[in-house]
Amino acid sequence: MAHLLPAPGPARTLAQAQLANSIGDGAFLVTSALYFTQVVGLSPGQVGLGLSVGWAAGLLAGIPAGHAADRRDARLVAALLAAGTGLAVAAFLAVRQPVAFVLVACLYAGCQTGLAAVRQALLARLVEPERRTEVRARLQAVVNAGLGLGAALGGLALAAHAAGAYRAVLLLDAVAFGVAALLLRRLPARRRPVARRDAPGARRAVFQDRRYALLTSLNAVMMLYLPLLSLVLPLWVVQRTVAPSWLAAALLVVNTAAVMLGQVRVARRVVDPAGAARSLRRAGAWMIVACGLFALAGVAGTPALAAGILLLGAGAQVYAEMAHGAGAWQLSFDLAPADQHGLYQGFFGSGVPVARMLGPVLLTWLIIGGGTPGWLAFAGLYAAAAFGTGLVARHAGRPAPRALVA
Structure with missing residues (x-):
């Protein structure tokens, strides 16, 4: 530890x-x-x-x-x-x-x-x-x-x-x-x-920053991996594959252990907006691989084969998660004005409750109800958000909006 x-x-x-x-x-x-x-x-x-x-x-x-x-x-x-x-x-x-x-x-x-x-x-x-x-x-x-x-x-x-x-x-x-x-x-x-007092409209500054609003919106889409791990994937294992039901818990253990051991190593590669863009592109590509493997597990004929495919998918998914985290964190800091990190980080973090609110209903309908096409649709949605977030990084070198202070 x-x-x-x-x-x-x-x-x-x-x-x-x-x-x-x-x-x-x-x-x-x-x-x-x-x-x-x-x-x-x-x-x-x-x-x-x-x-x-x-x-x-x-x-x-x-x-x-x-x-x-x-x-x-x-x-x-x-x-x-x-x-x-x-x-x-x-x-x-x-x-x-x-x-x-x-x-x-x-x-x-x-x-x-x-x-x-x-x-x-x-x-x-x-x-x-x-x-x-x-x-x-x-x-x-x-x-x-x-x-x-x-x-x-x-x-x-x-x-x-x-x-x-x-x-x-x-x-x-x-x-x-x-x-x-x-x-x-x-x-x-x-x-x-940082500032003596609020100026009129100071709290609205983050909403007027279009590039940060776009970054936050795209990141909220990528945060849908939260209900994917905690709800959708366990349901998929139990209801749509022949893998043993205990594997649902094992996949969560794999995810937790991998992030604990690998997140720092992945993040060390990301030190600027260009590195963030590359990391986000990798996240999108690996999530496509993961979703394809999860879908393939649904047609595997034996428990051992289904379990093996699911474990490979979990490995691809957790790498996508770590690459996403590293890239998104870098941009969330780089694109925020130095004297308004609290306001901007509060806005950026809104993707988590949005994913927790809307994700369970959306992904259960899309994947558990839709099967393989649902997995492919989610992969496309995630990858599009990842690549879009990477494009936002191209504008990270431009000056951030100044804080509205008296």
């Missing part, structure tokens, strides 16, 4: 904070569905609707949170959002009715999305421009390690299959975010404010 962390300093503290909350997240993610349905008594439909509404609220939270980080002490904003996430997780323990679940889900998703934006702003402030993508890759590797460890802890709760075990997982997640808040508060303070 130590070799994944950045060198001692602010970046390492940021990574330690992210490790703490990712351990809690990993345990929460593998147990939350059963807790809400079997312990709280909500229906799967109520849980799905509540989470969709919650991530819709999260979509609205990233930009104001990032803007607050630009204008205030970003450490304090991040610590408050981490603490707010922990309180939301703890509040899930008191949920008994669908309405209360929706309200707490909104608080949880809003704080999570805002925290992600502010962490990016902190990274941009604390790390030299030429090292940002590599450090961001290390953070991603640390997150995957934490998620894997947390998932293992959550597995113990699943094995116990007791209400007390599930509640212990929620408490663990709440405490983990509390630890993250304390670590974030230890980061160095900004020596001076």
Whole structure:
């Protein structure tokens, strides 16, 4: 684990904070569905609707949170959002009715999305421009390690299959975010404010930046790999292939381990917009390969053959994911004005809640319902977004819009 962390300093503290909350997240993610349905008594439909509404609220939270980080002490904003996430997780323990679940889900998703934006702003402030993508890759590797460890802890709760075990997982997640808040508060303070006060229209600057809006929109399309991994691929393995059902979990393990071990290595190649464009082109090409292999697994005649093809597809997919991450992170930093990283990163990060909201319905209909043509359609959509994002990199050398300040 130590070799994944950045060198001692602010970046390492940021990574330690992210490790703490990712351990809690990993345990929460593998147990939350059963807790809400079997312990709280909500229906799967109520849980799905509540989470969709919650991530819709999260979509609205990233930009104001990032803007607050630009204008205030970003450490304090991040610590408050981490603490707010922990309180939301703890509040899930008191949920008994669908309405209360929706309200707490909104608080949880809003704080999570805002925290992600502010962490990016902190990274941009604390790390030299030429090292940002590599450090961001290390953070991603640390997150995957934490998620894997947390998932293992959550597995113990699943094995116990007791209400007390599930509640212990929620408490663990709440405490983990509390630890993250304390670590974030230890980061160095900004020596001076970037601007004295907001000018009229300052918050709209990111919406008026057409190239950044295009980058964000294309990246949101590429972020659809999130429900692809967590929902669509497991359903495909179980319903449309003859591979053993446990392979669905194995594919997620392969993905987590590969990102933990390989993301930093892939990101080291990306240090400027030209490198970002090349990385994104590779992401598009490898996703085409991955989708073709996943589709081919659906017609494989034996469990062993289907399993082998799926594992190859998982390897191609995770390389596409790592190449996408490295290229998109580089551009998200390069195209943002130096004094508005919080605002811009909040906008850029909106692709995650969009993918979580719309992706499950879209990809289930497209792939599970459509079969091989659906896989090919998704591959084409992803590759077009990847190549389009690479084209945006050609304009990265032009001056970014100046911040609107008094």
